[in-house]
Amino acid sequence: MKHYAMTGGATGIGAAIKQRLLDQGNKVTVVDIKNADIEADLGKPESRAEALAALQAAGPFDGLIMCAGVASHFPDTAAIVSINYYGTVELVEGLENHLTPNARVVAISSNSAPMCQTPEIVDRLLNTDEAQARELAAQTEGHECYSGSKQAVAKWVRRIAPSWARKGIAVNAIAPGYIETPMTKAVAESPEYADKIKQFLASIPMQRAGQPEDIANLAEFLLSDKASFISGSVLFCDGGHDAMLRPEGF
């Protein structure tokens, strides 16, 4: 039995990963805004600090799975970057000394990460502080905040992975494409994004939306002994969308 800590385990991708880990007989401690072991609003620094303290007390952990996130339609665009980026980064960094040897970290990024057209958002997240990132995000369109926060998560994973690997801890990101979850359903039903999501869905090369289980399968593999040489990777699981939109990149 292993003990994992998760954010965003109450719904969607996180819930599928949590169920998979529980089915294998593991213990999972979940942080989420509701229906969780530790209830917290990861968009608020003080609530995030309380969640971190509660996790530190509950550890050590064999792995961290960072799934909490809000999507492009979230009305408070500053909260998108706070939840998606700082809700991941601050908790992982704060748990660095609460991990077992050879622990694994998996952070959920997005296949929208390379599509961000506002590099300043990514730069502020990676290189300044939360107040400066929020200031810009508050004036920026929701999808740019979402894709920017997910690009920053991917780049942060790649920045920290080498030094964590030297301690035996693998840190990787998964970049899901369109996955049917309560989060993406809300975007698909929002007046602002409904048409875009319809077009996006119809263009998935694999001809179907992803399911939370698709991501749980990949997360399960990354958490297993079989993936011990994978570190610092951003693994796309998106039915071919990133390859279609960005064939020369990888």
Next chain:
Amino acid sequence: MKHYAMTGGATGIGAAIKQRLLDQGNKVTVVDIKNADIEADLGKPESRAEALAALQAAGPFDGLIMCAGVASHFPDTAAIVSINYYGTVELVEGLENHLTPNARVVAISSNSAPMCQTPEIVDRLLNTDEAQARELAAQTEGHECYSGSKQAVAKWVRRIAPSWARKGIAVNAIAPGYIETPMTKAVAESPEYADKIKQFLASIPMQRAGQPEDIANLAEFLLSDKASFISGSVLFCDGGHDAMLRPEGF
């Protein structure tokens, strides 16, 4: 029982994948220069055509795993691009109509792919013909031919993946880091590359060389039902080396 076709299944990464598939009760038809079901020199167009015809007769296949490759120290630098790129691309394309529904294709690229400093090699491979690519490769240093051929394989995977996905076939690339195989042992012992390889090995963040089984684990996952939403992805399995060398890219 599934029937897979492989290139480069006699040694190294390919042999580990072959063994894994056989252990699971599958049938594997191997093309290699020796010790194989179909013996061929994939660097030579006529021998490659014979191998393709033999594979077409042996199909249909549930998956293709393209591992055949030679490394930077190979004395005939034109053969590096012929074997690594055309030995993969021509066989996969020639087997397009010899696959079962929902078949999988896995091509072995390399974590050296993003490091190629000779974009002309990649361009000739992707956009011209074998004679023009060989002409440039013959005048180019071995490691540039190797990394260029592997970058071209990765980009070719991303180019074809969307249309193949629309037919239900997932095509992905694995980008291994330094894996202990007969191929890399030969490079490590070559006068030209011995010192570079020693430094490269010492810099792997995960503090160990990869083993063929590390790549077999990832290939097994990509060939399984659990990976059906992964398409057009280049999956790095390199102990954190790519993240270390290229933290801003992915």
